[in-house]
Amino acid sequence: MKDISFGQVYPVQSPVHRMDARTKLIITIAYVVMLFFASSFIVFGIIAFALLLVIFASRVPLLKVLRSIRFIIFLLIFTFIITVLLNKGMGAEAEIATYGYYLSFGPFTICGTGLLNAGKLSTRLILIVVGPTMLTLTTTPMELTEAIAYLLAPLKLLRVPVHEFAMIMSLALRLIPTIMEETDKIMNAQKARGASFDHGNIFKRAAALIPVLVPLFVNSLKRSEDISDAMESRCYRGAKGRTKMKKLRYRVSDIFAYIVVAVFLFFILLTAYNWWNWAWVSMITFV
Amino acid sequence: MSIISVKNLTYIYNEDMEDEVIALDNVSFDVEEGEFIALIGSNGSGKSTLARLLNGLREPTMGEVLVSGIPTTDSKRRFEVRKSVGVVFQNPDNQMVTTIIEDDVAFGPENLGLPSEEINARVDWALECVGMSGHRKGTPFRLSGGQKQRIAIAGVLAIKPKVLVLDESTAMLDPRGKKEVMDTIERIREKEGMTVIMITHFPEEASRADRVIALDKGKIVIDEPSHTALADVERLRSYGLDAPLPARVAYGLKQRGVELGEIVTARELAEALCRLK
Numbered sequence: 001m002k003d004i005s006f007g008q009v010y011p012v013q014s015p016v017h018r019m020d021a022r023t024k025l026i027i028t029i030a031y032v033v034m035l036f037f038a039s040s041f042i043v044f045g046i047i048a049f050a051l052l053l054v055i056f057a058s059r060v061p062l063l064k065v066l067r068s069i070r071f072i073i074f075l076l077i078f079t080f081i082i083t084v085l086l087n088k089g090m091g092a093e094a095e096i097a098t099y100g101y102y103l104s105f106g107p108f109t110i111c112g113t114g115l116l117n118a119g120k121l122s123t124r125l126i127l128i129v130v131g132p133t134m135l136t137l138t139t140t141p142m143e144l145t146e147a148i149a150y151l152l153a154p155l156k157l158l159r160v161p162v163h164e165f166a167m168i169m170s171l172a173l174r175l176i177p178t179i180m181e182e183t184d185k186i187m188n189a190q191k192a193r194g195a196s197f198d199h200g201n202i203f204k205r206a207a208a209l210i211p212v213l214v215p216l217f218v219n220s221l222k223r224s225e226d227i228s229d230a231m232e233s234r235c236y237r238g239a240k241g242r243t244k245m246k247k248l249r250y251r252v253s254d255i256f257a258y259i260v261v262a263v264f265l266f267f268i269l270l271t272a273y274n275w276w277n278w279a280w281v282s283m284i285t286f287v
Numbered sequence: 288m289s290i291i292s293v294k295n296l297t298y299i300y301n302e303d304m305e306d307e308v309i310a311l312d313n314v315s316f317d318v319e320e321g322e323f324i325a326l327i328g329s330n331g332s333g334k335s336t337l338a339r340l341l342n343g344l345r346e347p348t349m350g351e352v353l354v355s356g357i358p359t360t361d362s363k364r365r366f367e368v369r370k371s372v373g374v375v376f377q378n379p380d381n382q383m384v385t386t387i388i389e390d391d392v393a394f395g396p397e398n399l400g401l402p403s404e405e406i407n408a409r410v411d412w413a414l415e416c417v418g419m420s421g422h423r424k425g426t427p428f429r430l431s432g433g434q435k436q437r438i439a440i441a442g443v444l445a446i447k448p449k450v451l452v453l454d455e456s457t458a459m460l461d462p463r464g465k466k467e468v469m470d471t472i473e474r475i476r477e478k479e480g481m482t483v484i485m486i487t488h489f490p491e492e493a494s495r496a497d498r499v500i501a502l503d504k505g506k507i508v509i510d511e512p513s514h515t516a517l518a519d520v521e522r523l524r525s526y527g528l529d530a531p532l533p534a535r536v537a538y539g540l541k542q543r544g545v546e547l548g549e550i551v552t553a554r555e556l557a558e559a560l561c562r563l564k
Contacts, residue, residue, distance in 0.1 A: 245407055
């Protein structure tokens with residue numbers, strides 16, 4: 001079977017694995033918020049360093065975590081090139097004065113500001129993918145379901161089916177490897193009949209995927225029916241009367257984690273807004 | 288009272304449409320507590336439909352299914368029906384709801400609303416029954432088909448149903464996986480005295496049961512003790528079914544003038560052959 005790091009727990013014991021799923025979910029949300037407020041390479045560096053500490057604490061191999069980037073590699077390259085080419089920076093003279101170069105050809109330009117912005121965008125994209133990967137690598141889908149249901153609980157007042165929503169999320173995560181495997185099988189079957197997926201231009205390749213997607217879609221529908229039969233056979237009837245084997249429980253370490261993350265979030269917001277005009281803040285947000 | 292009682296059951300797919308298919312046609316039988324029944328039939332004989340009717344996943348077109356006296360169509364008491372009749376399906380991948388084995392086995396007892404200690408104890412017990420205790424904290428993705436199917440059986444066992452229905456649960460497995468699963472079922476029967484209904488198209492597996500019910504074109508054509516049912520090679524063939532290999536060997540010998548008597552298992556065949564000289 002293919003090794004798919006996205007969505008699957010890396011089964012080791014660690015403080016990160018043991019942490020309450022709700023804490024991890026909230027920290028992940030805070031982390032994404034931080035990334036949107038971070039605006040300089042130094043701040044990105046600080047966030048990346050913090051993430052690295054978490055990765056080491058989780059005992060998940062760094063390579064395994066970083067492998068999640070390959071899912072967005074094309075997006076990454078594409079956005080980088082587009083951002084560089086379309087960014088006119090501060091105009092030709094100012095760019096040459098600051099960075100010493102300004103290349104322009106037709107509607108496209110390459111300039112210092114553009115490169116810098118594209119670099120920041122790429123860094124942000126990478127961090128946005130790697131961070132939440134840590135959540136799925138250290139949290140079982142059942143814990144995640146519980147955490148999502150817990151955080152969305154207030155919506156129950158509005159008659160939103162919170163438990164069902166969380167269950168759908170968790171089943172989707174559970175099915176990623178199964179569907180990947182199936183895609184592989186169907187692709188091989190189509191190859192055996194002479195289909196080719198790595199020749200021709202991008203449109204031809206996309207068209208070649210249609211004979212893969214159609215059976216995949218049909219099979220997925222059949223599979224969902226089977227799964228719902230199996231779930232019902234095992235007495236599933238939604239949230240009604242359902243209890244849990246592993247209850248979510250906050251420990252002292254969770255409170256500690258919340259405090260650390262709150263301080264960290266405050267720090268990032270400070271670098272973004274610099275309410276008190278501190279000199280050191282402008283220093284680290286300069287680059 | 289019979290634990291399951293099927294009365295004049297008819298099930299029709301796409302009723303009153305062009306592609307109407309009569310999957311089950313006026314089927315009746317009773318299952319007593321502790322029985323081990325093999326339900327056999329060729330493809331399209333309606334046997335998998337029957338599995339889904341036994342715990343109320345589908346509702347009969349006509350007739351009824353009673354589980355401990357409760358009709359499966361009674362939506363208020365359907366939960367009781369599902370608690371009594373646990374079904375294990377064909378594809379283990381489509382029965383796993385989550386990616387950690389213990390969480391998956393716990394899914395059923397969690398739905399029953401049991402306290403967390405009790406769920407824990409049941410997960411331990413169920414995994415012990417299928418011989419997978421060592422994998423409790425692991426994930427099913429790296430397991431073999433037979434091991435995955437044993438996890439699926441544990442998931443149903445943890446509910447502690449009175450009847451275990453296996454809907455072609457060995458069909459997708461390799462010979463080793465098939466044997467693993469069959470041995471597991473036999474062990475559970477010995478230890479827990481559970482009622483088992485095994486739907487299969489492998490005659491060798493059916494020979495392990497006490498009673499054989501054969502379906503052909505939606506009708507029951509054989510309902511006998513497994514030994515007499517499986518030894519009759521000609522009759523099974525007329526319904527598109529194969530007798531177990533030892534029975535076929537004995538049949539072949541009989542046609543060449545060597546009378547061995549009623550034979551189903553390899554052991555019986557060996558003993559009969561030894562008596563010949």
